Amino acid sequence: MNSPDPTAGQAAAPHRSGFACFVGRPNAGKSTLTNALVGTKVAITSNRPQTTRHSVRGIVHRDDAQLVLVDTPGLHKPRTLLGQRLNDVVRTTWAEVDAIGFCLPADQKIGPGDRFIAKELAQVKRTPKVAVVTKTDLADRETLTEQLIAVDQLGREAGIEWAEIVPVSAVSGEQVGLVADLLVPLLPEGPPLYPEGDLTDEPEQVMIAELIREAALEGVRDELPHSIAVVVEEMLPREDRPADRPLLDVHAFLYIERPSQKGIVIGPKGQRLKDVGTKARRQIEALLGTPVFLDLHVKVAKDWQRDPKQLRRLGF
Template sequence: MNAPSSSYRSGFACFVGRPNAGKSTLTNALVGTKVAITSDRPQTTRHTVRGIVHRPDAQLVLVDTPGLHKPRTLLGERLNDLVRTTWAEVDVIGFCLPADQKIGPGDKFIAKEIAGIKKTPKVAIVTKTDLVDSKRLAEQLIAIQQLGVELGFEWAEIIPVSAVGDQAVGRSPSNKGGGGRGAGQVELVADLLTKLLPEGDQLYPEGDLTDEPEQIMVAELIREAALEGVRDELPHSLAVVVEEMLPREGRPADRPLLDIHANVYIERQSQKAIVIGAKGSRLKHVGTTARKHIEALLGTPVYLDLHVKVAKDWQRDPKQLRKLGF
C-alpha cells in the first residue's frame, strides 16, 4: 500500500448537486461498476457511497452524497446534514449541473453553500450533455462560469460530460488549458479531479472498488430494483434492510449458494399492493432483477427472500429511522 512513486496522489472527491443531477451515474462510470444506485426519481441516494478509482499515478476516492434539498421530513434533515459534513472533509468538490436544465434556485442555493468552503477546489461538472445540442451546452457553460463570478470564487475546472456511453466532448472552451475531443469524457473527469488531489500513498488496497459494507450494497440494489417504474410518491417511502446473509449449509465447495433475507419497508398499507403487484408479479420481478445485480456484485449464486412490511410514517419517526439505518 506504499506509493508507487513520489508524485503519486490520493484523496477524496465528492459530487454534490440537486437531486437527480447525475451524481450516482457519474460515480459508477468512473469506478467502472455499479457502486451507487441510480434511478430516474430524485432523492434515491441515501448513503455516502465511496467508489474507488485506481490509476497508475493516483487513487481517487469518490464520495457520492444525497442531493441537497429542502427537507420535509426528519429523514430529509438528516440527509442534508450528511451532505454538509461530507463537503467539509474532502479534497475536491465536484458540483454536478445537468446540461438540459437551466440553473435554478436549488443550484444557486448549493453554489452559495460551497462558496463558503474557501480552501477546497471546486469543479463544475456539466452532466447529461448527450441531451442537448452544442448551442444549449455553450449557454450552460457560460451561465455556470457566471455563477462562480457572482458568488466570488473561480471554478478550478468546468467539465462537460455524458456518463452514458462515455461520448467525448472535452473541456469547456472558457477554461484555461484547452480541450480536445480525443479522450473520453469520464476519463477526462478522472484526470482533472486527480490533478487537484494532494500527494500521498494509496488509501485502499488495489482491487477494492468501495468500502461500503456488502449488506448495505445489497440493500441498495434491492431498493433500486423496487424503485423501477413505481408511482411518484413511493420512492421516498421505501427502505430496505438486509436481515441475514449466510452461505447455505451442506453445499459442495464448487456449488456455493448465499441465502439473503431482506425486508422492504413502506409507510402505508396501501403502498404494499404497489410493491407486491398482482399475484406477487411485481415483487417477483424486483427479486429477479436485484438477484442478478447482487450475484454480479458478490460473484456467487444467491437465493433472495424478500418480504414487504409496513413501518408507519417511518420517515418522521426517530426510533424507526434508527432501526432502518438512518
C-alpha cells in the same frame, strides 16, 4: 556512444490520494458519473430524485493516484427528519473532502435548486471546486455552449472560483477520464488509502440493500421513493451445497410507511415483488460473483421517516 536519457535526473511525479465528492440537485447525474469513473456499479441510479441515501465511496485506482469518490444525497429543502439528516450528511462531507465536483445537467437550464447549492458551496471556502456539466449526450452543441457560459456566470454570482469547468457524458463515456485528470491534481500527495482492487468500502449488506431498493423504485408511483427502506436481515451460505455449486441465501425486508403502499410494492398476485426479486437477484449475483437465493418480505413501519427511533433502526 549512447544518447543521454531525457528522463534521467527527473523525479517521478508524486503519488496522490484523497477524497472528492459530487454535489448537485437530485438527478443531476452524480451517481452515474461515480459508477463511470470507478468502472462498475457502486452507487444506485434511478430517474427518481433522492435515491442516494448512503455515502457510498467508489475508488478509482490509477498509477499516479487513488481517487476516492464519496457519493452524497442531493441537497434539497427538507420536509422530514430524514430529509434534514440527509442534508447534514452532505454538509459534513463537503467539509471533509479534498475536492468537490458540482454536477449541472447540460440539458436543463440553471434553476433555483442550483443557485441554492452554489450559495451553500460558496461558504465552503478552502475546498477547490470543479463544475461538471453532465449529460452532454442529451444536449446539442449550441445548448451546451450556452450552459457552459451560464455555469461560469453562476460561479461569479455565488462568489465561487471554479478550478475547472468540464463537460462530460457518463453514459457515452465522453470525457469521463478527463474528470479524473482534473480532480487528481487537487488531491494531497500520499500513498494509496485502500488496497489495489477494492472498488468501495461500503459493506456488502448495504450495497445489496441498495440494489434491492433500486429495483423496487422502478415503476412505482411518485410518492413511494422516499417511503421505501431495505434492510438485509441475513446472508448465509446454504449449508448442504457442494463446494463447486455454492448458493447464498439473502433474506431482506422492504419497509414502507403505510398499509396502502403494501399493495403497490407487492403488485397484483405478488407479480411486482417477484419482478423486483428477479432484477435485484441478477444484480446481486453480478456484484458477489455467486448464485443467490433472494427472499423478500414487505413490512409496514408507520411514518418511519419522521421517527428518530425507526430511522436509527433502518440505518439512518
